[in-house]
Amino acid sequence: MAAPILRRGFPGGRWALVWIHGGCRHRNGAPTGPTHGSTRGRSSVAQQSLQTAQKPRKGEHKWETVVGLEVHAQISSNSKLFSGSKVCFAAPPNSLVSFFDASLPGTLPVLNRRCVEAAVMTGLALNCRINKKSLFDRKHYFYADLPAGYQITQQRLPIAAQGSLKYSICTGQRRSQMVTKTVRIKQIQLEQDSGKSLHDDLRCQTLVDLNRAGVGLLEVVLEPDLCCGEEAATVVRELQLILQALGASQANMAEGQLRVDANISVHHPGEPLGVRTEVKNLNSIRFLAKAIDYEIQRQISELENGGEILNETRSFDHKLGCTVPMRDKEGEQDYRFMPEPNLPPLVLYDTSCLPAGADPQQVINIDRIRDSLPELPSVTRDRLVGEYGMLPEHSFVLLNEVGLLEFFQNVMKETRAEPKKVTNWVLNTFLGYLKQQNLAVSESPVTPSALAELLNLLDRKVISSSAAKQRA
Numbered sequence: 001m002a003a004p005i006l007r008r009g010f011p012g013g014r015w016a017l018v019w020i021h022g023g024c025r026h027r028n029g030a031p032t033g034p035t036h037g038s039t040r041g042r043s044s045v046a047q048q049s050l051q052t053a054q055k056p057r058k059g060e061h062k063w064e065t066v067v068g069l070e071v072h073a074q075i076s077s078n079s080k081l082f083s084g085s086k087v088c089f090a091a092p093p094n095s096l097v098s099f100f101d102a103s104l105p106g107t108l109p110v111l112n113r114r115c116v117e118a119a120v121m122t123g124l125a126l127n128c129r130i131n132k133k134s135l136f137d138r139k140h141y142f143y144a145d146l147p148a149g150y151q152i153t154q155q156r157l158p159i160a161a162q163g164s165l166k167y168s169i170c171t172g173q174r175r176s177q178m179v180t181k182t183v184r185i186k187q188i189q190l191e192q193d194s195g196k197s198l199h200d201d202l203r204c205q206t207l208v209d210l211n212r213a214g215v216g217l218l219e220v221v222l223e224p225d226l227c228c229g230e231e232a233a234t235v236v237r238e239l240q241l242i243l244q245a246l247g248a249s250q251a252n253m254a255e256g257q258l259r260v261d262a263n264i265s266v267h268h269p270g271e272p273l274g275v276r277t278e279v280k281n282l283n284s285i286r287f288l289a290k291a292i293d294y295e296i297q298r299q300i301s302e303l304e305n306g307g308e309i310l311n312e313t314r315s316f317d318h319k320l321g322c323t324v325p326m327r328d329k330e331g332e333q334d335y336r337f338m339p340e341p342n343l344p345p346l347v348l349y350d351t352s353c354l355p356a357g358a359d360p361q362q363v364i365n366i367d368r369i370r371d372s373l374p375e376l377p378s379v380t381r382d383r384l385v386g387e388y389g390m391l392p393e394h395s396f397v398l399l400n401e402v403g404l405l406e407f408f409q410n411v412m413k414e415t416r417a418e419p420k421k422v423t424n425w426v427l428n429t430f431l432g433y434l435k436q437q438n439l440a441v442s443e444s445p446v447t448p449s450a451l452a453e454l455l456n457l458l459d460r461k462v463i464s465s466s467a468a469k470q471r472a
Contacts, residue, residue, distance in 0.1 A: 063266045065296050066273060067232055068224030071239060072217050073249040074193070074257040075118045081192045081216035082109030082152065089255050093198075093209040101214040103148040108342050113364070115190060115216040116159070116346065118248040120369050122218055123160030123188050125242050125376055130366050132348045134159040136190075136340035141333065145195030145208050153191035153219070155337050159346065160188040165222075166378065167238045169230060170393065178392050183235055184223035191217050212256075218249065224263065228296070229289030236260055237285055241377040241399060253283045262292050265309075266299045274299070275309040279316055279323055291316035295323050380405070388412075388419035397427055403441035404431065410448035417455040425455060429469060 079086060083098040100107040123130050135157040138150040163185030168178045195213035199206050220239065226232050240258060243249040251258040260283075265276040279295060282288045294316075299309050314323040351367040354360065360368075375383075381395035384405075398405045408426045415422060430451060434444055458468045 062269065063300050064269050065227045066224045066265050066267070066276075067226040067228070067292055068263040069222045069226070069232060069235065070261040070263070071220040071222070071236060072193075072259045072261075073122075073220065073239075073243055073251055075115045075216040075218055076247055076249050077112060077114045077118070077216055079112060079114075080214040081112050081115050081190065083214050084110070085214065087215055088211075091211055093207070094211060096211045097213065101147075101210055109152065109340075111343065111346070112216060116348075116364055117369060118216075118246070119159045119188060119190050119218055120348065120364065120366060121246045121373065122220070122243065122248050123163065124366075124370050124373060125246055126160075126163040126165055126185050126188070126220070128160035128163030128185055128188060130160050130348065131157060132350075132366075133157070134346045134348075136343040136346070137337050138340050139191075140336040140338075143194065143197075144206065145197050145210065145213065147195070147210065147213065151192060151194065152340055152343070154189035156339075158187040158189035159348075161186065163188070165235060165238060165242075167231075167234045168392075168396065169234050178396075181231070183225045183231075186221040186223050188221075189219050191219055193217050218243075229292035232260075232262060232292050233285045233289040236288060237400060238377065240285075245374055245376055245380075247374075253285065256283060259283050260288055262288065262295075264292060264295045264299070266296060266303070274303075275311050277309065277311070277323075278313045280313055280326065282316060284318075287316055287318050290318070290321065291323055294321065298323065388423065390419065390423045394423055394427055397431075401431065401441060407441055407444075407448050411452045411455070414449055414452035415455045415459070417459045421459075422455060425451065 074087075075081075077087060080098075080101065083100040085096050085098040085101055088096060098107075100109060120130055134154055136152055137155045139153050139155065140150040142149055164182050165185060166180055166182050168180045171177045171179050193212050193215040195208055195210040197206050197208055222235070226235065236258075240251040240253075243251045243258075249257060253259075259281050262279045262282060263276050264279065265274040267274040277295060277299070279291050282291055295314070302309060310325075310328060312328045313326045315326050316323050348364045348366055349355070351365060354363065354365065377399055381392065381399060384390055384395040384398065385392055398408055404426070407430075408422065411422055411426065412419065430444075430446065433446070434441065454463075454468055457463050458465065
């Protein structure tokens, strides 16, 4: 049969497939262990704060922790995954809803090319194998803000799989040593987001906003290779930087554009993996680390006090600093996965196997996307170390603080000072001032030009170092 061709549905980037081609070590997420049929009850330490959760006493058996993450990133696109509705944060409720988003009978999905390209870019950046043929599935479950009663996702054959992500953490007593580790990527899949339920406790009612329903998501499933909140936070921050560098997602956690589910279990070395719990919808890197570390200590305390861990879903209460039960998972939910009948297989190509006579602009070429990848954060850090002779940990700070790298580079363009001196001023004096004033880099009253001029005066010994700091 003919090769699949993508065509524009209307100006603005809508595309549709019109011809169809003929022809780990652990389970998904974090590892699972045996479940128990005992009476469900809240843990006696469930309300302990993170700081007061009990830790293993000296001489007791050590514990091993297993943490797996599922990251949902909203794709940067002007329209939704399967409809022409616009995507806009904080728009009036139900103002960006098409007939398809509302699941009116007879409406059909039209695949957004931009979302497919973003998924391929992300897969390549994470060293994944890009599947030239991937499938869409229906995942059935009932919720008020899911009008169709199912979610279109990629369960059986996702667009990318078997990747890896390198990250670095600080070790040592002074935390001055950088250790590089790797977490495996199980798969990356395209799926549509659900709507949003708004609970009005005063009137005892729930309202539904479908603006978010159908927005394109990238779900990045990581293998359970992590062991603590710090590692998880570092991995998510690195993934956030990669997505932002690619332009695949703005990954603004404050606006819900990056949400994380963490699967956590503990066990003694050499023994079977423990029963896992899942902490849902973590939308802050700081809260992610706190939630995981609290949950680890909660499980250890529960087991050492003779209790048992329930296979359940929990949420993190940042005000109390603890995780709280949401619902149990004693019985595995049957999502009744089935092939999406209204979407053909998604077929991608590389330069060597483009269909004869096909317009290169009408098919997705993996090689062209690979050639257009921007500089990734790891490469940027290596370049900073090589170009300016800074310490590796300094390059991490420059990238992790939003806008700080651009500020540093602008200062370097306008000053004669040595790069090490500029680095010291930017990371210590300037950044310390911002944190003291609780300001973001974009809110700084000190401009790059002003700091560069100050450093030039200091370099010419017109002013002293102490006077320069007073003027800064």
